[in-house]
Amino acid sequence: MQQPKNLNRLLRALSRQGLDVSYDNKVYSICLNSSLKENWQDADAQTAEVLLPEGFPVEAKALKQLASLANVRHPQGGCVCRACATPDFHPGDSGVAIGSIVETAGMVIPAAVGSDINCGMRLHVGDLSIEQFLSQRDRFVELLKGDYFFGTRDVSMTATTAGAMFQHGIPGWLDALRDKPTGSAANSDFEQLASECDRTFLGGSMNGGVKWAPEELVPNDGLVRDGGLGTIGGGNHFVEIQVVEEVIDRATAYTWGVRSGQIAFMIHSGSRNVGKYIGGMWRDRACEAWPKTLKHPESRLFPLSVAANPELVSSYLQAEATAANYGFINRLLLAEFLRLRLRQVFGDVEAPLVYDVPHNITLAEGAGWVTRKGACPAHLGQPVIVPGSMGAPSYLLVGKGNDRFLRSASHGAGRARSRFDMSREGVDKTDSALGLTGVDCITLREERRIEEAPAAYKPIQPVIDVQVEAQIVGVVAKMKPVLTFKA
């Protein structure tokens, strides 16, 4: 067994901080020892596993956050059945590491999904050569810049279409739009969008969305408040033009309509301000619902127990579904602007959907629920989309349904340096030191390029390799970036 150089020192340091960690064949097993346990937690500590490429840096803070998540319990009923993390995991600032997956029974943990509800990936391929694309690049970019950054697009909705969106996600929203077309989407091909629901995770609809649009989101004037619908968002979110560089699993790629040399469109975004609003509200409500007689858990991860507060659990899941439905439609609209501009500039170009999948969501799965925070579902045979960093390749994979890692794959390469660190240290560095050479990044904010530069991320290849080796996914195709829009 080969170990990272400073492994033993790291393990001793973690032990002093209340964490027992062991390492075997690229898997870390983490367990809280008594010093970090809450006094009412009489049960044995729950172990969590992390898969990491050999020699990869491990952050103590992320391990600690994962161990805390694995040991969330509700004194009135509810426990974690299993917890693990993907190779791209890194510390999160709300106390949950990005790349954590947790299976719970009898409770849900709103903080485990957080604010970025239904952040996810969407991939289209187009019948357009990269040469054709580059010949009209400037015109295409100018039009899309207007859509994504300056709001030249129209996403207005009536209260009826907005309500259908929040309650039913893509299919219900399409039905409402058919009756009363509004906004840019009114120019869309509804039949095509409807037919693409079967290439969208859960059909593009979370069951249990609220039966009305929340008052805070749809005021009495009947127009939906712009929660950022049809915008990319910050951080690692992007819209990217790519080319399918290599097809590895030809049979699967063929079934999914992906061929070598095709142009590809990859979207990484979520539910924007709606998720922020709902996630923040339920972080507070979960805290308020904690039994008054007990002190707060040090991790500040408050579960909602089915036994203690069944109505709160179902209200939370409804609220999460509401934001998730919005997230599905946000990605769909980002793709629609792309397709509309593609047709405008290049004529009759088909750009069918390959797949759309959330990597930040709670699903009824396993013994109760599985919450993935920055981890892509990787059920058997399911398409998995893993973006690289800016300038690095992205991957289309197929899930293998690996139960040990809760049927989940990474959602990227993983951050190596925080945005703050990059904004402080990156300004003095050259583009080549930041890995920014040959990257065609369209953004209005120079600091985004630096904060999100390839140097801020870990290398994607070892992250993919270790997941293939662990039988979490198989590689279907590799896409190389051509041009990236960052907000």
Added chain:
DNA sequence: ATGTGC
């Protein structure tokens, strides 16, 4: 993640 932040 968020028109943010040490």
